[in-house]
Amino acid sequence: xxxxxxxxxxxxxxxxxxxxxxxxxxxxxxxxxxxxxxxxxxxxxxxxxxxxxxxxxxxxxxxxxxxxxxxxxxxxxxxxxxxxxxxxxxxxxxxxxxxx
Amino acid sequence: xxxxxxxxxxxxxxxxxxxxxxxxxxxxxxxxxxxxxxxxxxxxxxxxxxxxxxxxxxxxxxxxxxxxxxxxxxxxxxxxxxxxxxxxxxxxxxxxxxxxxxxxxxxxxxxxxxxxxxxxxxxxxxxxxxxxxxxxxxxxxxxxxxxxxxxxxxxxxxxxxxxxxxxxxxxxxxxxxxxxxxxxxxx
Numbered sequence: 001x002x003x004x005x006x007x008x009x010x011x012x013x014x015x016x017x018x019x020x021x022x023x024x025x026x027x028x029x030x031x032x033x034x035x036x037x038x039x040x041x042x043x044x045x046x047x048x049x050x051x052x053x054x055x056x057x058x059x060x061x062x063x064x065x066x067x068x069x070x071x072x073x074x075x076x077x078x079x080x081x082x083x084x085x086x087x088x089x090x091x092x093x094x095x096x097x098x099x100x
Numbered sequence: 101x102x103x104x105x106x107x108x109x110x111x112x113x114x115x116x117x118x119x120x121x122x123x124x125x126x127x128x129x130x131x132x133x134x135x136x137x138x139x140x141x142x143x144x145x146x147x148x149x150x151x152x153x154x155x156x157x158x159x160x161x162x163x164x165x166x167x168x169x170x171x172x173x174x175x176x177x178x179x180x181x182x183x184x185x186x187x188x189x190x191x192x193x194x195x196x197x198x199x200x201x202x203x204x205x206x207x208x209x210x211x212x213x214x215x216x217x218x219x220x221x222x223x224x225x226x227x228x229x230x231x232x233x234x235x236x237x238x239x240x241x242x243x244x245x246x247x248x249x250x251x252x253x254x255x256x257x258x259x260x261x262x263x264x265x266x267x268x269x270x271x272x273x274x275x276x277x278x279x280x281x282x283x284x285x286x287x
Contacts, residue, residue, distance in 0.1 A: 014111060018118035023126065027184035037125055038118070065180060072183060087115060090108040097105020 003089030005082050007055045012040060013048050017083045020058065020075045028061070031071035049073060057082055126182050127235070128285045130174040136278030141167045143271025149217070150263035193234075197227050214262055218255050221266060222248050239277075247273060 008014055015038050023029060035045050052058045057079030061072045075083070141163045149156040172191075179187040201223045205216065225244045232241025247270055254265035 009111075011111070011114060015114055015118040018115040019122040022119040022122035023182060024184060024186075027126070027182050027186075030181050030183070033125075033181040037122060070180065087112065090112050090115075093108040094105050094112065097102050097108070 005086040008086045016048055021083055028072040028074040128281055130178045132278045132282035134171050134174055135274050137170055138167055139271045139274030143267050146263040146267030221251055
């Protein structure tokens with residue numbers, strides 16, 4: 001369908017992007033926070049994030065905080081634009097369907 | 101609405117739900133425990149101040165540092181889940197507010213115990229008013245304003261029972277707020 005982003009269209013990736021874009025611009029979400037929030041398994045979330053990273057929609061940084069490894073994720077400008085365009089396309093579809 | 105339109109509407113609903121859940125989790129995570137903890141501390145320290153004034157210094161000297169340490173630990177854990185600049189700004193604000201309060205206490209000393217106590221309690225509540233405006237959280241704004249009004253009214257009308265009043269109204273409000281956040285806002 002016109003305007004819909006194939007990468008973001010998948011329901012879990014759509015929710016991941018929605019959650020990341022709900023953060024303030026200076027905030028970064030930790031991997032386990034996203035797992036709990038979206039009720040996804042580690043493997044499932046990891047696979048979806050990989051897909052979003054390949055599309056350059058998110059940045060992923062792994063670092064040690066104290067002795068524990070932590071993974072932080074945040075959306076790129078390209079990801080923000082793609083998500084907003086996707087949501088706009090969804091709104092157009094709804095508006096069109098309501099007129100029919 | 102056709103099937104495609106319904107699918108789009110479901111997707112938009114999922115987006116909105118994910119957005120709201122994320123903001124609630126970021127903004128209110130740990131707040132329930134912090135409010136319940138400080139509610140209990142306000143309740144106990146002020147009741148001791150009212151009924152066992154000789155124990156007041158020891159009680160405050162133990163419970164308040166414990167409350168500060170607990171708050172720092174909870175907020176640092178929250179900042180590990182979603183990292184951002186807010187934690188540094190939050191600590192800087194409260195540190196400056198207490199430094200400002202300490203400065204005025206030194207400049208105005210000696211002041212009677214009731215006035216010092218009222219000043220310190222309302223200074224904390226002023227912090228809530230500022231945070232309510234800063235974070236656009238009406239709940240903090242109204243808690244700060246209404247408790248300040250209640251404490252000043254207590255000072256004027258219930259002078260002999262001021263600490264019992266502060267314990268019940270202030271501690272009770274914070275405890276209820278903690279329960280409210282746990283039941284309603286964190287979900």
